[in-house]
Structure formats: C-alpha cells, structure tokens
Amino acid sequence: MSLIDIQKDVDAWVTQFKVEYFKPLEMIAAMAEELGELSREVNNRYGPRTKKSHQDTADISQEISDMIFALVCLANLHNINLDESWKKKMDKQYGRDSNRFERKDEQNGQ
Numbered sequence: 001m002s003l004i005d006i007q008k009d010v011d012a013w014v015t016q017f018k019v020e021y022f023k024p025l026e027m028i029a030a031m032a033e034e035l036g037e038l039s040r041e042v043n044n045r046y047g048p049r050t051k052k053s054h055q056d057t058a059d060i061s062q063e064i065s066d067m068i069f070a071l072v073c074l075a076n077l078h079n080i081n082l083d084e085s086w087k088k089k090m091d092k093q094y095g096r097d098s099n100r101f102e103r104k105d106e107q108n109g110q
C-alpha cells in the first residue's frame with residue numbers, strides 16, 4: 001500500500017462526516033494526544049515508570065497507526081502528496097545524510 005493509498009483511505013473515512021477535517025491547530029492537538037498515548041506505552045515498557053495495575057496494555061502498533069492517521073489528516077488538509085514528499089525525504093537521507101552514521105560494513109572492517 002502506497003502512502004497515496006493511505007491518504008485516500010483516510011480521506012474516504014474523514015469526508016463521510018459533516019465536520020470533515022479538523023482545523024490545523026486542532027490536528028496538532030490530536031497528534032499531541034496520540035503521541036502522548038504512544039509515549040506512555042513506550043515509557044511503561046522501557047522506562048522507569050511502571051504501569052498501574054488497572055491500566056491496560058496499549059498496542060504500540062495501533063498507537064503508531066493513530067499517529068500516522070493524524071499526520072495523514074494534516075497532509076490531506078494541505079493537499080500534500082505524501083508519495084512525492086516521501087521521495088524527497090529519502091533523497092535527502094541518501095544525499096545529505098548518507099555519511100551521517102558509521103556503516104555496518106565499516107564497523108566489521110569489511
């Protein structure tokens with residue numbers, strides 16, 4: 001599934017309702033809320049803060065998908081083609097940031 005397919009899925013879901021897309025700042029708030037949910041789960045699993053006995057175990061994959069959904073809403077509101085945007089991002093990774101980290105081959109002397 002390409003990013004544009006995901007954008008179409010989100011748009012089909014969102015536009016069935018009268019409210020449609022939230023305003024940009026409302027979307028940022030929704031993203032912050034989802035990031036908080038993801039952060040809580042990661043912190044409970046890997047950080048010093050243990051979960052209270054009554055708290056459910058959140059599914060990290062679903063929390064990540066919640067974040068993606070919120071980000072895609074923001075992209076759709078701005079008519080951004082995420083396939084094109086992603087290509088630019090990866091071009092930057094392989095261009096500007098190609099030597100940013102030590103490569104596995106260098107580490108192993110290969």
Ligand SMILES: [Mg+2]
Pocket residue numbers: 034037038062063066
């Ligand atoms: Mg969530």
